[in-house]
Amino acid sequence: MLNLSIQDQFDGSKKVEELRSMIGKSYLSTKLISVSDDGNECVIEEHGKTKRQPSAITWNRFFF
Numbered sequence: 001m002l003n004l005s006i007q008d009q010f011d012g013s014k015k016v017e018e019l020r021s022m023i024g025k026s027y028l029s030t031k032l033i034s035v036s037d038d039g040n041e042c043v044i045e046e047h048g049k050t051k052r053q054p055s056a057i058t059w060n061r062f063f064f
Contacts, residue, residue, distance in 0.1 A: 004055045005039040027062050
């Protein structure tokens, strides 16, 4: 899986920016808490538990 920060540089997409605009918002049972400085990891809350996951997975959940 390609890191979002690398993909943004490669194809000019703004996926890390899109994720950052969703901080504090929820989709289904997932709430986005934060995005790392490099844009490659997110902290989410899911079913009352906080966890870290690659930002590409979080982006797919919110936008795809």
